[in-house]
Amino acid sequence: MRVLWMEKGKLKEFFYSMKAFGELWGPIQKGKTRIYGKAENFSDLKLEPGRTALPIKKLIHPSKFTMFKYDKQEYSTKLENIPRRVILGVSPCDIHGLLKLDEIFLEEEPDPYYEKRRDNTAIIGISYCKPCCDSCICQSMGTDVVDEGYDLFFSDLEDFYLVWVGSSLGDDLVRLNPAVFHDDIDRTKLEKFVECKKERDKLFACSIDMDVLPDIMELSYDSPIWDELGDKCLECGACTMVCPSCNCYNVIDEVYLSEGKGKRFRYWDCCIFKEYSLVAGDHNFRENRGERLRLWYGHKLNSFGPYGRPACVGCGRCVDACPVDINVLTVARALLESK
Amino acid sequence: MKRRTITDITRVEGHGGISVDIKDGKILDIKVNVYEGPRLVEQLVVGKSPRDVLNIVPRICGICSLSHRYAALLALEKALGVKVPKATEMARNLMLIGEILQSHVLHLYFLALPDFLGYGSSIDLIDNHEDLIMLSLGLKSFGYRMNQVLSGRMVHGENPVLGGFGLFPERSALLELKEKSQEFIAMVQSTIELFASFEFPVTYDKEITFMCLNPTDGEYAYLGDSVVVSDGTEWGIDDYKEYVKEYVVPYSSAKRAKYKGKPFTVGALARINLLGERLTGEAGRYYKSLYSNNWKANPLFTNLAQAIEVLHCLESVPKLVDRIIKLKEPGIVEAELDSGASVGAVEAPRGTLYHYYEIENGLVRSCDVVTPTAQNLDDIEKSLKIAGEQLISLDSMDKLESTLEMITRAYDPCISCSAHLIRINYTDKDS
Amino acid sequence: MHEKEENSNPYLPEHARIVRKYNLSSDVRFFQIRYVDMDRALTMKYLPGQFMMFSVPGVGEAPFSISSTPSRPGLLEFCIREVGDVTSALFKLKENAIIGIRGPYGDGFPLDDIQGHDLLIIVGGLGAAPLRSLLLYALDNRDDFGKLYLLHGARTPEDMLFREEFLEMMERDDLNCLLAVDEDPTGKWKCHIARVTDLFDHVKDIDIENTYAAVCGPPVMYKFVLEKLVNIGIPKNQILMTLERRMKCGMGKCGHCVVGDIYTCMEGPVFSYWDVLNMKGLI
């Protein structure tokens, strides 16, 4: 992979030059939270360790959108209206989250909505010499580093950036302003990189023992833990909404007042909701909240998607989101203690 | 004796009817009954926290929910020693202006205009007066947009809280309001001219007693600590119970109010009569050219008064926005006290609205709400009687009915709120 | 009218016409449909056990097993029970009405594996929908299969889906057609009055080790039938069943049908008993 470096002060210039590709986005402050939002100015961007309320999935797999419209004659989609965007400042765990979603949405029969948004979005990752926050578990999940799924990746090494070019689109972006990049990476730069990573590794406050957890998860199918957690769970859906690797959605038809016209739209669903797995005759395959939580944690900590790997990318969002403290950390702890 | 009941005055908000007693071709009595079922709102808030009060009292009325919220805020904040920054105060005033605009627009275009143009509903206007319909829809949406920006949503927005705003309105949204407000000026001017061209079916010669808040800064505004009356008196809002005396009638679920034993009128017409001289800009120009002594006696001028106020509200938006965005974004001021009692009053779209609370250890001990419609009901009856006597000789019952309805509507009675003005005497004193 | 192009949006339904429909029982109706696009109608490929997503604009989508056999191209057949929004809307439509369909989805029955073996088809209630497809396929390709049994149970004769069709099949000598009802209020039932599981007594001369069984029916039926099949010695990986889950896409995207990490719509809806034993929560 091609690796370049950039002086710290040049990022602003490069940022604006990417306007040639599309809208400029990145982590910005909205009230009390940080979100991925449109950045009119480089100074709007929060380029420092920290986490956005929703992961980057909200831009590729939006919380709700119209799939297509229909009338008496036909069904029609307008994929060409999906804007082109550059997102600067995507965290490694969020990129891993996208890779998980890619497994679902791009393999077998690709989902055209996801695919188009993915194609139209330039992902520019960034990492720092510090973890994003105290609840990050990316180190345990092996998602603190990333080597695919982005177009460019910036390692913020305090006085300069190392820049990985991850795709041909990334290369095109570099070409928009080649003068700000250098390819003469010397030894001191590499040393700085290694040193920085080592420093960061020491700073993670949370961890999960992923060597044993998938097996324990498997063995705890009938554990009373699930009922205990089920008693506590508020069934509010917060954990699934904020999780970068949750892909589930629901589909609803909407008719217009005038006859014969309408649209079908999609919105994020959540396997913790009772209605999620209800079928005819009011039969529910996961009647109890505990069973539903078990499914979710099974996905996050044991096996998910076509490759059967744990889906959790260690972003720590569920740790912050759940009002009653049910999250990968507490569940992992409970499982490990109960065995 | 023949008794006619015009059940359910249509095109007013809520549930009310007029009953007319006629004997030997003479009107014996006309009564406005309010049928609305009881909610006992003032009683619901007893034992609740100030925050609860702010969730509950706006629900008294959907059309002027922010006026209720504002009056309650003023009372509660005064009682608990909260003094909000200027920016908060001005943003709240802007919010009130939005509500007055939106409420007046609903009344003028949706409820009153069909009367004057002879249609059964405003939607029927679409064929011949599409421009008016489109203007009214646009204006109303703008009013609701103001509600949304300032209070959080169209109706019952919870954003204005004790001590400030949950989220202070964004600068960009305020600027959007400023810009958008100007789009309607010309069209509203033609609406004023349209209303000025209407002939009234009844004449009045006796002057009405008017009442409204007296804005301290000398402007035409909707807030003040004292009340001016057309008889020349002025008194502080804390004394409202002495001047606005409530009483019950057996035929209606709404209380009434009298001033010195006589009916009186509050609302747009009262404000224009008492404060009209203060109007500036285009609104001031229209006031000068249209105002006459007839406005002092005929309640049907309320429509014109409202139309002028719509223009005034639109003209006020840019001024207020400019002042707000110059100030520092205010935070929420916390209450210092947990006991106290006070009155808060605002000019709601339909007139002066009083809220009174007594708080003890953080919970409401007693509450009193006096709504504008309650204050107007006696005068509505009075002007219906005068009109009835003029019209009975016409011997056309239909004409009588429709004219009485039209006069009732002119007062823009928000009957759903008038049903809630029953004073509560239990103050847990004996319990 | 919309035509399916290569690489077009897989969520867009294609137009199909309801050619014929009639009642199979009080709440189950038979639908015969055909793609409006004749080319598509004739070239569509599918396997018994696969399903299609039906779309009624304004109402939504629901999955239904194909009841017809790919060996008779052109028309697609379904039997549908009225349970909710989409099904009620379908019931209201008249013949000739246009609906949207997309598919086929799922993994059908592993025909390559079954071929050359004896086959028991065990049907309860609406389980007739997917299994009729397998049965008709086997009959149309009779030489590819060994002994062929149909064991079909219903509550009453009225409830037996495809009753006439199956009664006619009793005449065939290349099929052992065993039909049973729990009770017979009509008094005219000429076949068995028994439970499906009792019909096993009439299954003879099959090479147990080399027999495949395909089961579909209400959840309660599985318990007893599976036990029986295991008891008579049919290998667990040769016992096949099709399962129902809530589905919103049919392509492993919406997540609703997931069991553990298995997407029923992609890896199913046909599973073997061995799968079921290995994947907690499947039935």
Place this chain on the structure above:
Amino acid sequence: MLNKKRIGIYSFTGCSGEQLVILECGKYLLKLYEVVDIVGFPMAQSKNTIMDLDIALLEGSITTESQLAELKEIRDSAKTLVALGTCACYGGIQSMKLGEGDWKKRFQEVYGADDKLYNKMKPMESKPCNEFVTIDYYIPGCPMDKGQFLHTISHIINDTPPHLYPFPVCTECKWKENDCLLNRGELCLGPLTRGGCGAVCPSHNIPCVGCWGPAEVTNMPSEYKLLLEKGYSQIEIFRNFRKFGGTPMVEKLKNMMEKLR
């Protein structure tokens, strides 16, 4: 459309918020008038009837005998009944003290001991429409949301089933990327309240007060325990649960207390 559906919009005890929302539908309102016959809408038109209705939209809760009689008449004449807003769906704020003490005494405390008005008005404690007649569809909210109203009414007019979000306010609150108020220690009813408002209040840093009414599936005991842990008193918590909870909340609280005992 050949046979236009006959629709009526009627109001009982409430703040008229739903009718205002309908009037604010702008061009959709004009469209609605085009595709159906609005034969009853006393707030907006002069000629009104309750006869031969296809769809009746009801606002407000029932608080007098005459309202009850009218409600029953409307049920008899209408094919489909839709409850608009939290008052009609659950009883509204005026039902928040339902079952607490002697209602007639409360009434008299307000109107005086003289029974004249009581006998004339024949009032009763506020209850939602479904306490008396079958309601076919519900559009909760105080006031209801314009989008949800248009969605539901379009579906009913076109004879297709409407779908309102089944999930609680928190779900949409996450979509809005708010900082969770419950986690900040506020008494937020988001997890117990039906979604659909777009999490307006939390988006303004204000805890949800529950104006969309109780969501069907919730874990109230857990939220209750959580709020106790956060230092709220039982009285305060119940007061908030009941503010917009109407009749379903009475039931839910009873069940919860039984469970916790």
